[in-house]
Amino acid sequence: MERAGENSSRHSTRSSSSPMSVDQFVSLMAPLIDLEKEAEITASIGSASSKSLEVAQKKGSVLLNLKCTDAQTGLMGKVLLEFQSNKGDLLPAHKFSNHDVVIVKPNKADSSSPLLGQGVVYRLKDSSIIVAFDDIPEDGLNGPLRLEKVANEVTYRSMKNALIQLGKGIQRGPAEDLVPVLFGEKPPVVSKKATQFSPFNKNLDHSQRDAVLKSLSCKDVFLLHGPPGTGKTTTVIEIILQEVKRGSKILACAASNIAVDNIVERLFPFRVKLVRLGHPARLLPQVLESALDAQVLRGDNSALANDIRKEMKVLSGKLLKAKDRNTKRDIRKELRTLAKEERKRQQLAVTDVIKRADVVLTTLTGAFSRKLEGSAFDLVIIDEAAQALEVACWIALLKGPRCVLAGDHLQLPPTIQSVEAERKGLGKTLFERLAGLYGEEVMSMLTVQYRMHELIMNWSSKEFYDNKVKAHSSVAAHMLHDVEGVKSSSSTTPTLLLIDTAGCDMDEKKDEEESTMNEGEAAVTIAHAKQLIEYGVQAPDIGIITPYAAQVTYLKMMRSKENILKDVEISTVDGFQGREKEAIVISMVRSNSKKEVGFLSDHRRMNVAVTRARRQCCLVCDTDTVSHDNFLKRLIEYFEEHGEYSSASEYVS
Numbered sequence: 001m002e003r004a005g006e007n008s009s010r011h012s013t014r015s016s017s018s019p020m021s022v023d024q025f026v027s028l029m030a031p032l033i034d035l036e037k038e039a040e041i042t043a044s045i046g047s048a049s050s051k052s053l054e055v056a057q058k059k060g061s062v063l064l065n066l067k068c069t070d071a072q073t074g075l076m077g078k079v080l081l082e083f084q085s086n087k088g089d090l091l092p093a094h095k096f097s098n099h100d101v102v103i104v105k106p107n108k109a110d111s112s113s114p115l116l117g118q119g120v121v122y123r124l125k126d127s128s129i130i131v132a133f134d135d136i137p138e139d140g141l142n143g144p145l146r147l148e149k150v151a152n153e154v155t156y157r158s159m160k161n162a163l164i165q166l167g168k169g170i171q172r173g174p175a176e177d178l179v180p181v182l183f184g185e186k187p188p189v190v191s192k193k194a195t196q197f198s199p200f201n202k203n204l205d206h207s208q209r210d211a212v213l214k215s216l217s218c219k220d221v222f223l224l225h226g227p228p229g230t231g232k233t234t235t236v237i238e239i240i241l242q243e244v245k246r247g248s249k250i251l252a253c254a255a256s257n258i259a260v261d262n263i264v265e266r267l268f269p270f271r272v273k274l275v276r277l278g279h280p281a282r283l284l285p286q287v288l289e290s291a292l293d294a295q296v297l298r299g300d301n302s303a304l305a306n307d308i309r310k311e312m313k314v315l316s317g318k319l320l321k322a323k324d325r326n327t328k329r330d331i332r333k334e335l336r337t338l339a340k341e342e343r344k345r346q347q348l349a350v351t352d353v354i355k356r357a358d359v360v361l362t363t364l365t366g367a368f369s370r371k372l373e374g375s376a377f378d379l380v381i382i383d384e385a386a387q388a389l390e391v392a393c394w395i396a397l398l399k400g401p402r403c404v405l406a407g408d409h410l411q412l413p414p415t416i417q418s419v420e421a422e423r424k425g426l427g428k429t430l431f432e433r434l435a436g437l438y439g440e441e442v443m444s445m446l447t448v449q450y451r452m453h454e455l456i457m458n459w460s461s462k463e464f465y466d467n468k469v470k471a472h473s474s475v476a477a478h479m480l481h482d483v484e485g486v487k488s489s490s491s492t493t494p495t496l497l498l499i500d501t502a503g504c505d506m507d508e509k510k511d512e513e514e515s516t517m518n519e520g521e522a523a524v525t526i527a528h529a530k531q532l533i534e535y536g537v538q539a540p541d542i543g544i545i546t547p548y549a550a551q552v553t554y555l556k557m558m559r560s561k562e563n564i565l566k567d568v569e570i571s572t573v574d575g576f577q578g579r580e581k582e583a584i585v586i587s588m589v590r591s592n593s594k595k596e597v598g599f600l601s602d603h604r605r606m607n608v609a610v611t612r613a614r615r616q617c618c619l620v621c622d623t624d625t626v627s628h629d630n631f632l633k634r635l636i637e638y639f640e641e642h643g644e645y646s647s648a649s650e651y652v653s
């Protein structure tokens with residue numbers, strides 16, 4: 001059976017996927033969403049016996065025995081609490097990430113006991129976690145505490161709702177003409193007349209200009225295919241600006257908050273009228289000014305609502321003092337009228353801001369917000385569309401007749417927790433489905449990349465993009481030792497470096513959670529990173545990535561022992577998607593006599609791993625084991641042919 005990414009020429013943009021009807025889609029997806037929700041709930045704790053709590057902590061969904069070390073107010077009235085471990089400096093390995101919904105409870109409280117508060121993860125450090133709460137009692141925070149990750153109900157509710165809407169048949173909604181096109185029932189229309197446009201960004205390359213032009217000509221759907229480093233977001237920004245100039249009202253979304261904020265920041269210089277919806281704890285500080293809450297507070301209706309609240313306070317005081325029944329009744333009546341007026345003013349304040357904006361920005365789940373109920377847009381743009389569930393895309397898509405999806409279906413798809421839901425197709429993205437359905441008819445690929453030395457790019461270009469992606473001259477030959485302060489040495493000079501652990505007795509092993517790790521390989525990986533730093537590479541310019549969570553934990557433990565490594569970033573491949581570093585070290589982990597490579601064989605994961613590197617990519621692996629997979633064998637051969645080879649034994653002596 002052919003797997004994703006099997007070979008360069010096998011990655012044609014159009015596959016023979018037969019169209020699925022709306023009804024088929026709805027009945028396929030509804031149970032899969034439930035499965036996924038169940039899987040997420042099961043991943044957190046079931047009961048609160050001390051044994052199951054310990055197990056949940058090992059699984060990473062609970063942090064036990066914490067102390068609250070800091071409390072601050074800010075962030076539009078939210079309370080930010082910082083938690084540290086009562087046991088040692090570092091938090092244990094966990095699966096909490098930014099923006100997760102979490103609850104705080106006394107450390108040993110049972111699962112039915114009331115929570116102290118529910119909040120959103122605001123910042124994560126190795127030694128602490130900061131959570132933003134709307135409201136939290138001051139009592140109860142003094143003793144030992146625990147944090148639990150909980151399933152984000154809103155995400156599932158919003159996806160279910162989108163399916164219900166789709167299932168009902170959107171006869172009259174803003175997306176009535178789009179739905180049949182996206183399900184292959186009506187062909188997409190592309191305007192014959194080539195629209196000319198004068199770009200806001202004069203530096204756009206030819207492939208970016210072609211993409212903008214095609215996007216402006218597509219009447220229903222356009223797919224912007226952006227391989228790594230090719231300026232996908234740069235192009236999305238230009239499309240937004242051109243559409244605003246045409247008078248379109250746009251809903252711009254992405255699966256992650258960080259991607260939405262990135263668009264907000266990059267639109268700032270163009271003075272676009274925009275508003276960012278979302279929980280303030282999930283927004284970058286630099287975009288808070290654009291947040292809906294902040295703009296609502298500045299509006300006239302909000303000032304009126306404020307005045308009404310003051311009036312209500314005075315009346316409530318009078319009510320307490322009033323003795324006469326009739327007076328009390330009159331005051332209560334007046335209070336009810338004022339409360340109604342206050343709510344109306346608040347809603348008007350929100351509607352005003354949304355109405356005035358040319359571009360409304362939110363995550364896909366955020367598009368479910370009641371604040372957008374009844375709003376229609378001329379165009380819905382979804383960035384990172386190849387990393388979003390199709391069902392999630394529909395939350396936004398139902399709000400407009402046209403859409404632009406930007407992404408790369410040859411990098412990693414969204415993470416699915418439920419193995420069964422994944423197998424049955426929950427993870428197949430709309431981007432991939434439409435690329436299969438319509439191919440180049442509605443799609444443009446960006447072909448100039450601005451990140452990698454050409455040797456790093458060429459492997460990916462050949463394997464995944466039919467050799468069409470070329471390095472821009474500004475990066476094609478840039479070397480690690482060209483960076484200021486970096487000295488030439490055998491560790492900084494190569495662009496590609498293969499450190500082979502074969503024959504060095506560096507076998508993989510399983511940790512308690514059955515995730516794979518490799519201590520010997522970790523030592524070699526760290527040794528190379530240290531050499532880079534010794535020759536002048538700045539620690540924040542180095543990234544260590546590995547497919548396995550246990551290896552991340554082990555590498556972080558090694559990093560904590562050496563101060564110079566403090567700022568070297570260590571992450572799973574999935575956690576690094578969308579990012580870049582001057583030097584990347586990849587620890588591939590697998591080394592076993594059975595020659596099993598596990599999920600290294602998901603080619604899209606290796607595509608993401610290698611293409612994070614700007615000037616140097618170093619692969620640390622057991623070539624004996626990984627060469628057993630044909631795709632990985634080609635990768636190893638490419639590194640051997642175009643890079644430097646050394647044995648791991650040179651690093652650990």
Ligand SMILES: Nc1ncnc2c1ncn2[C@@H]1O[C@H](COP(=O)(O)OP(=O)(O)OP(=O)(O)O)[C@@H](O)[C@H]1O
Nearest residue numbers: 203204205226228229230231232233234450578579
């Ligand atoms: N036409 C261009 N001329 C010069 N630099 C460009 C051009 N287009 C993009 N870049 C640069 O390339 C880099 C990547 O651009 P951008 O952030 O738009 O990419 P992206 O495709 O969204 O990223 P990713 O590869 O993570 O998907 C940025 O540093 C950007 O300034």
